[in-house]
Amino acid sequence: MITTELSNIGDIIHNQRDFFQTGKTKDVTFRIEQLKNLKQAIIEHEQSIVEALQADLHKPEVETYITEISVVKDIDYAIKHLQNWTKPKKAAVSWDFFSYSAKIYPEPLGVVLIIGPWNYPFQLIISPLIGAIAAGNCAIIKPSEIASHTSNVIAKIIAKYFDPAYIAVVEGGVEVSQKLLAEKFEHIFFTGGRAVGKIIMTAAAKYLTPVTLELGGKSPCIIDTEINLEHTVRRILWGKFINAGQTCIAPDYLLVNQKIKKDLIDGLQNSLKEFYGDNPANSPDYARIISEKHFDRLVNFLKDGEVIIGGETQSSERYIAPTVIDNVSLEDSVMQEEIFGPILPIIEYTDIAEAIALINSRPKPLALYLFSQNKNLQKRVLQETSSGGVCINDTVMQVGVSSLPFGGVGDSGMGNYHGKASFDTFSHYKSVLQNSFWLDLKWRYAPYQGKLPLIKKLLG
């Protein structure tokens, strides 16, 4: 394990500031080299990453590949577009600015801090790091201490491939995080829960540091009658039960048209067997809960409503079977808190207006899912609800599209990233206006006497 003395944190930041001042990170060729370095590091250490995630979350290798290691495709995307992203862009000027030219220059921010959670502990550190490197920053990374094996691997890889004066990993828990937050950064990128998000924002306010907050919440999943039931069921189950439900954009609860509810439940039951066999505890394809504390929190939800599928638990293994709960009340804790585990409550509606009203009565979610082929219904749900993102007729896949900015709104977060949005998040767009010397109209200079009518004409 690579440990960082708390007293070193100030030195690391100081060294990174010096490194940033050399201007090296502003060179686009340097940035591309570093992105290639990062890709190489991931490819070379693929096996260690798989093993770390297996140790932390019992994460199946296929899931690790799809949801963690596939982040390398974001590196390729950044490399492909970086020359274009970094070019100054011409801005239009109005006719009264005819002697001027205007341009927008993206510039790096400086030294940035990235703090990650435990659920996708590799991807949710590396993905923002790609943006930080692409935009030309130095970065300090603090992975989650709860996924300790993955944190160790990240620390080892980064230390091997990068100068700590450029990219450094600081491992540790709350104490380390707070020590970091006491320092000044040019940006803080945080992924985690709402409560800690508030702590981050409060700490950032001290230095007026801008923040990106990638938070969570309860993402609803509406199921209308106009669907392909088989496809719907599989897509919901996959999005809900990968990583044993510990996914920020997992469908948190289902809002099902009552006409289709019975068929949907039958479908869920059948497809779950296809996915994980008769006893998911024996399936190599089903993850475990990250810690005892998180396990206990989830087991408490099983007291709510009526378990109609699953419900089995094994505390020694931190195993909770893929579970579906019916007859929950909106006041039950399972419908009040973000679930973040393999428990899926079902609520039925008779009219889509009820589903929309329920969503709108709650904090804005990170994701909203709608299964329906009805164009009018799609339009209505898009128009009448607000969420970080929407995915229609699928779940979770929106996160894999580099051209779609990913982030929350309201209680589910602020700011966004992925693809170009990551570059934007870690850049300042500097507006530059240039005048020429071939003309100098005097209408704006004092003395002003007699000029007002002309000024009103020009600017009116």
Ligand code: NAD
């Ligand atoms: P968390 O907020 O408990 O921890 C996140 C990070 O903050 C960790 O690195 C931790 O060490 C640090 N931290 C914890 N307490 C702190 C404190 N008091 N002061 C300073 N730093 C502190 O989150 P978590 O449990 O790791 O992750 C689960 C949450 O993250 C869920 O709410 C989930 O929805 C959300 N999440 C969001 C996204 C997204 O992309 N929007 C992705 C994954 C997870």
